[in-house]
Amino acid sequence: MSKETILSGTDLIKRYGSLEVVRNVSLSIGAGEFVCLVGKSGCGKTTLLSILSGLEKPTSGQVMLDGKNITEATEDELALFRRDNVGFIFQSFNLIPTLSAWENVALPLFPVKMAGDERRRRASELLEKMELGHRLEHLPAALSGGEKQRVAIARALINKPKVLFADEPTGNLDSATGDAIMEILKNLHTEEGVAILMVTHEVELSKAADRIIRMHDGEVIA
Amino acid sequence: MNYSYIYKELIHHRHRTLVNILGIGVGIALFVSINAVSTAYQEAISLPFKNLGADIVVQRPEKRAIDSSQAPAAMRGIRVPFSNQLLPEEDIAKLASIDGVAGTASSLLLWEFDKGGFRTIMGVDLLKPGLGPVKVKEWIRDGRFPQKEGEAVFEKHYAKFHHVTAGDTVTIGGRSFTIVGLLEIREGSQIASANIYLALDDAQKLLPGDVRGVNVIYLRLQNPSLLGKVKTEIAGQVKGVSVTSSDSFLELMGGVSKISEQFSMLASVIAFGGALFLIIKTMLTNLVARSNEIGILKAVGWTGKDVRKQLIGEALVQSLAGGVLGLFIGYSISYLIGFLEIPIATPWEINLMPAFAKDTEAASKVVRLPVSISAGLIMASIVLSVVTGAISSYFMGMRTGKMKPADILRRL
Structure with missing residues (x-):
């Protein structure tokens, strides 16, 4: 597994008015590395993840993702960059309620010029891997929490991302289902070689990671 | 998308x-x-106007002031209406030569009074089939339109009221006519709704004395948008005439x-x-x-x-x-x-x-x-x-x- 840096943040600062949420953070993640960002609620983990994934811009500092400085990019450039390079898994799944499971998985591909059949084939393939082949046409409302999160993982993988960003991916799940989701993430890391940056406040979950980064009051402490 | x-x-x-x-x-x-x-x-x-295929109607009212609400006591027989005096030939020629006028037709409107009341008679220019009262030919319900001297068409309701029908012989202005058809006035065609229709020649022969002429001129324009311009031209070139168009109805509806x-x-x-x-x-x-x-x-x-x-x-x-x-x-x-x-x-x-x-x-x-x-x-x-x-x-x-x-x- 290569340890070449795929993602790095340098001197990152994020302020909301006078409130400094991320304080001079620098870190890097190697390709295929599984890193956990841990810390108490409100310590700035999610904001740092948003900055590193290109969802949000830092007040100052620089983010390099796969060799590209994304700090200077426009909103639309960032959107395209996210679509082609990263995947997201959220605590609250964030599925579109009106779309079926396979359509939710294919959502990032909707604006891409591609045959509808090809979209469906790729989405179905990923859902099969998530053992949801029998749920292709179901709406999110008809899925359990674990199934929803597996759909969200499949969506995050549809563009073969270089880095997967997971924000408390088991936070809304019972422990058994959470374990199953963690198992999937571990497999993605070991078998697919996807770099993962996972935010969690549960120390137990972080044991699955190659490396743990701890945050406190907006700063990386270890 | x-x-x-x-x-x-x-x-x-x-x-x-x-x-x-x-x-x-x-x-x-x-x-x-x-x-x-x-x-x-x-x-x-x-x-x-649309039913007559015309855009403008030109007439010449009587010059002297009259109280039109009172019937003159001595009025009997055939006469031209107060608002429809005979138009001189040169006026008709001027109207036809105005820029924007695509066609003209004329008719002779007459009133006939007797002890029992009055009736309206319209002499129609049969040579202009698409313009003016001759268009009432399209509204014939029974019979046909006059083709030769001594033939008349009656408006259906007027004929019924007076108990005459196609084939009957009637006297109009002291002359004998055969009713050859009945017609029904189309909706909104009040400016052509006479009681009796004759060929223009026949109607002219009803005029007292040796006069001949017409008293209503129908103009069709090359383009309806020329209406204002043509009306102004008429007012400038032909004195003493009244010019009516669908605008006049609009003004009346006010x-x-x-x-x-x-x-x-x-x-x-x-x-x-x-x-x-x-x-x-x-x-x-x-x-x-x-x-x-x-x-x-x-x-x-x-x-x-x-x-x-x-x-x-x-x-x-x-x-x-x-x-x-x-x-x-x-x-x-x-x-x-x-x-x-x-x-x-x-x-x-x-x-x-x-x-x-x-x-x-x-x-x-x-x-x-x-x-x-x-x-x-x-x-x-x-x-x-x-x-x-x-x-x-x-x-x-x-x-x-x-x-x-x-x-x-x-x-x-």
Whole structure:
């Protein structure tokens, strides 16, 4: 597994008015590395993840993702960059309620010029891997929490991302289902070689990671 | 733009979709029905001229002042109406030579008085089949139009009232005529609705003395937009004549028609503007409710343009559906309004009846509103509904452009 840096943040600062949420953070993640960002609620983990994934811009500092400085990019450039390079898994799944499971998985591909059949084939393939082949046409409302999160993982993988960003991916799940989701993430890391940056406040979950980064009051402490 | 996503979004939120479609539909329906009725009103007013194929009628009223409400005590036999004195040949030639005049036809209108009352007689120029009262040939119900000397056509109701019919021989102005046909006056044709129609030559022979002539000239213009210009030309070149056009009916309807025209425009704008405001407000409110979804779309790689295209697609589908619904409702309303009848007053100078006549039927005709939805109105409605969608989309685009995925996702 290569340890070449795929993602790095340098001197990152994020302020909301006078409130400094991320304080001079620098870190890097190697390709295929599984890193956990841990810390108490409100310590700035999610904001740092948003900055590193290109969802949000830092007040100052620089983010390099796969060799590209994304700090200077426009909103639309960032959107395209996210679509082609990263995947997201959220605590609250964030599925579109009106779309079926396979359509939710294919959502990032909707604006891409591609045959509808090809979209469906790729989405179905990923859902099969998530053992949801029998749920292709179901709406999110008809899925359990674990199934929803597996759909969200499949969506995050549809563009073969270089880095997967997971924000408390088991936070809304019972422990058994959470374990199953963690198992999937571990497999993605070991078998697919996807770099993962996972935010969690549960120390137990972080044991699955190659490396743990701890945050406190907006700063990386270890 | 993903059509499946658009369809599912609209179907899933069917209540919201229905409210939007109904809002646009009501706006378009009001726009269509108000405009259709307004156009029908104008159409009804132009009917008297349209039925004659003419744009302008020229006559020469008697110069001396008369009290037209009183019948002269000594009036008996054939005479020309006060407002229809014979026109000199040179005046007729001048009228025909005016720029913009495509054709002329003439007729001779006469009144015949006797102890029992009076009747109107119209001598028709049979050589101009598409212009003037000769067009009443198209309204023959029984028999035919006069082809030779001594033949007459009677208006159906007049004939019935006087117990005569086709084949009977009658005396008109002391001369003997055979009734060869009966006709029925078409709706809104009061300026040609005489009791008796004769060939122009025959009518001229009824004039007292050795005079010949005509007293009504019908002008057809090359283009209706030349109406004002030609009327001005006539006033300058031919003195002492009265010039009447469908405008005269409009002026006679006065306030009603003008208010109707202005009101229809204002009401259309208000109706449509109100609907537009409602739709934009509803769609923007919906957008706030959908901000989570927009945050997700942007997070997974949709650009602002991709999001806008999706919203435009949804707005256009709703707008077009609303437009079609509005057209249907508007047509239905207009169809029902088409059953209404309106009275059209005739300007006195082209009213064939004497002003003192008790029977003033011809002075005011009741016609059904000829309501129809033109292709132009259909196009305008569709364009307006699409404009509604486009304007809503523009505002939604502005709003979504400001939405940052991180801000939205932080709230989820």
